[in-house]
Amino acid sequence: MNIDYNETIPNNVGLADDRRLLRALERWQPAYLQWWDDLGPVESSDHEVYLRTAISVDAKGWAHYGHVRMPEYRWGIFLTPPEENRQIAFGQHKDEPVWTDVPGEYRTELRRLIVTQGDTEPASVEQQRHLGATCPSLYDLRNLFQVNVEEGRHLWAMVYLLHAHFGRDGREEAEEMLERHAGDPDKPRILEAFNEQTEDWLSFFMFTYFQDRDGKFQLAALAESGFDPLSRTCRFMLTEEAHHMFVGETGVMRIVQRTCELMRQHDTEDVRPYGGIDLATIQKWINFHYSICLDLFGSERSTNAANYYSMGLKGRYQETKIDDDHVLADAHMMVPRVDGDHITSEESAALTAINLKLREDYAKDSQRGVNRFNKAIAEMDIDATLTLPDPMFNRNIGIFRDINATPEGRLIGDDEWQARRYEWLPSPDDYAFVRSLMVPVTEPGKMAGWIAPPKRGIHGRPLDYDYVLFH
Numbered sequence: 001m002n003i004d005y006n007e008t009i010p011n012n013v014g015l016a017d018d019r020r021l022l023r024a025l026e027r028w029q030p031a032y033l034q035w036w037d038d039l040g041p042v043e044s045s046d047h048e049v050y051l052r053t054a055i056s057v058d059a060k061g062w063a064h065y066g067h068v069r070m071p072e073y074r075w076g077i078f079l080t081p082p083e084e085n086r087q088i089a090f091g092q093h094k095d096e097p098v099w100t101d102v103p104g105e106y107r108t109e110l111r112r113l114i115v116t117q118g119d120t121e122p123a124s125v126e127q128q129r130h131l132g133a134t135c136p137s138l139y140d141l142r143n144l145f146q147v148n149v150e151e152g153r154h155l156w157a158m159v160y161l162l163h164a165h166f167g168r169d170g171r172e173e174a175e176e177m178l179e180r181h182a183g184d185p186d187k188p189r190i191l192e193a194f195n196e197q198t199e200d201w202l203s204f205f206m207f208t209y210f211q212d213r214d215g216k217f218q219l220a221a222l223a224e225s226g227f228d229p230l231s232r233t234c235r236f237m238l239t240e241e242a243h244h245m246f247v248g249e250t251g252v253m254r255i256v257q258r259t260c261e262l263m264r265q266h267d268t269e270d271v272r273p274y275g276g277i278d279l280a281t282i283q284k285w286i287n288f289h290y291s292i293c294l295d296l297f298g299s300e301r302s303t304n305a306a307n308y309y310s311m312g313l314k315g316r317y318q319e320t321k322i323d324d325d326h327v328l329a330d331a332h333m334m335v336p337r338v339d340g341d342h343i344t345s346e347e348s349a350a351l352t353a354i355n356l357k358l359r360e361d362y363a364k365d366s367q368r369g370v371n372r373f374n375k376a377i378a379e380m381d382i383d384a385t386l387t388l389p390d391p392m393f394n395r396n397i398g399i400f401r402d403i404n405a406t407p408e409g410r411l412i413g414d415d416e417w418q419a420r421r422y423e424w425l426p427s428p429d430d431y432a433f434v435r436s437l438m439v440p441v442t443e444p445g446k447m448a449g450w451i452a453p454p455k456r457g458i459h460g461r462p463l464d465y466d467y468v469l470f471h
Ligand SMILES: [Fe+2]
Pocket: 121, 150, 151, 154, 215, 241
């Protein structure tokens, strides 16, 4: 279905036929634009950016590319088309037809899931708003802005569900999405990892590698939902999310490549004097981002997660590809347990360990990209590897929150943690060093010295294309 861009809110959900909903969303739109102006990318309103915009929801050719002033970007509402006779794939309503309206008995839970997901979308835009001032290239600046406008669209996606299906409390929740802000001491964003500022580009690429991958897994679990509008919304969001992870993975890869080049050229691991980011520093950023992202999956044991699953609201990653009964009444799973000074595991109901299952799938997916980084390092004849830290490392939520462990997973006392944590996590000096490299490069085709150029440009354009026009 093609999307009509003559409408004030481009959509494929038939807004024109629902005057009440259209009016409600038209009332929210100015507040959204005001928020973008106040807390979106700084000093970007005059730039013309080579952006892609959704013009249909077909797998082929959904995107249009062209230069757009970001405040004029057409944020719209796009759901993948309904699947005929779709049935709920899991939980106590398994094999029943999916719901097109919110089931009254699950209203509170569904709203909470949608609000929690929706809150992360504008949060990431707020976290990244200062990065434009220090872009390593026009290509990267454009990718940052592309990610930002799509996170804005993801907020639209969740706000649409709230307005269309939750009446007055939905409208109130939609307003609050624009009232909480990343890092605001009085009204912070809901999840902790979305309150940190993303102040340098190494952090941005790690964010799009790790945090956006958390997004992928949350959206994939919600795409299984028995509440069909949520499922269809998340399916389209996942196509955009894939691009965010592409930005993250290729960004980290290009930094690793440049570091390895400098290591070979100068025959040293310490490439800082040559304007590179040493592998040890990259490892610290991985340790930080991965550990705070594991917290996003919540407690390993969770009755909320069990309820969401049994109610048919939030499934597992690729639910229908898992070979079991999809009800999990009698299924078990091993869950780690802290036993004094060592770790054991115990059998737990699989239903209450749904968060752990999703987190383990996330860990596998995260490892795949790290393997590609290591392959690139090995191909440059450098004897070093990057690793994901142990799940016990630097945790604030769940079973490991009260213990300290090294990235290798050795339990240590509080004194050792305090004395050594900056061997593993970015120190104030590390941040200062990385920030010292962040000087803007805005000449078409030029790259900052700490990152290799990308393999190719965007949508067939050359690397030295004017991806962003400044006025
Ligand atoms: Fe998103």
